[in-house]
Amino acid sequence: MRACFAQPGGGDDGYPGVTWALLGPFTLLLSCGAAIPSTVLPQVKIGYFNNDTARTAEVSSFIDAGTNLIGFFVAPVLGRLSDSIGRKPVLIYATVLMCLPNFCLVFFSATDLMPYFITCGLRGLAGGQFGVSPVITSYVADCY
Numbered sequence: 001m002r003a004c005f006a007q008p009g010g011g012d013d014g015y016p017g018v019t020w021a022l023l024g025p026f027t028l029l030l031s032c033g034a035a036i037p038s039t040v041l042p043q044v045k046i047g048y049f050n051n052d053t054a055r056t057a058e059v060s061s062f063i064d065a066g067t068n069l070i071g072f073f074v075a076p077v078l079g080r081l082s083d084s085i086g087r088k089p090v091l092i093y094a095t096v097l098m099c100l101p102n103f104c105l106v107f108f109s110a111t112d113l114m115p116y117f118i119t120c121g122l123r124g125l126a127g128g129q130f131g132v133s134p135v136i137t138s139y140v141a142d143c144y
Contacts, residue, residue, distance in 0.1 A: 041105070048113045063120045070124025078127050079134060087139040094135060097126035 042056070049055045082090040100119040108115045127134070 067124040071127045075127040082135050091135050094126040
C-alpha cells in the first residue's frame with residue numbers, strides 16, 4: 001500500500017507525492033463553486049426572462065433535471081473509465097466540465113444566458129452536479 005504523502009512533488013520511487021494528494025480537495029472546492037454564483041443567479045435569470053418567474057422556474061427545473069438525468073447514466077461510465085485510464089484524467093475532465101457554466105456566466109451573462117444554459121446541460125457529462133465526488137473518494141481510497 002502506497003501513501004500519497006510520500007515526497008513533496010513525487011519522486012522516482014513511483015509515489016505520487018503531495019501535489020496529487022492536494023488535487024482532490026482542490027477539485028472538490030472547484031466543483032462546489034456552482035453554489036457561489038447561485039446567490040445572484042436567480043435574479044439574473046428572472047431578468048433574462050423579462051420578470052416571468054414561472055418561466056424562469058420552468059427552465060431552471062428542466063435544466064437541473066436534464067443535468068442530473070444525464071449524470072445518472074454517465075456516472076457509472078466515469079467510474080469505469082477512472083478504473084481503466086486512471087483517476088487523474090477523469091478528475092480533470094469532470095472538473096473542466098463542472099466549471100464551464102461558471103465561466104459562461106462570467107463572460108456571457110451580460111449579453112445572453114443561453115451559453116450558460118447549454119453548459120449546465122453539458123455538466124451532466126461530468127456525472128451531474130456532484131459527479132466529481134465519487135472520483136475524489138476513489139482517489140483518496142487509493143491513497144490509503
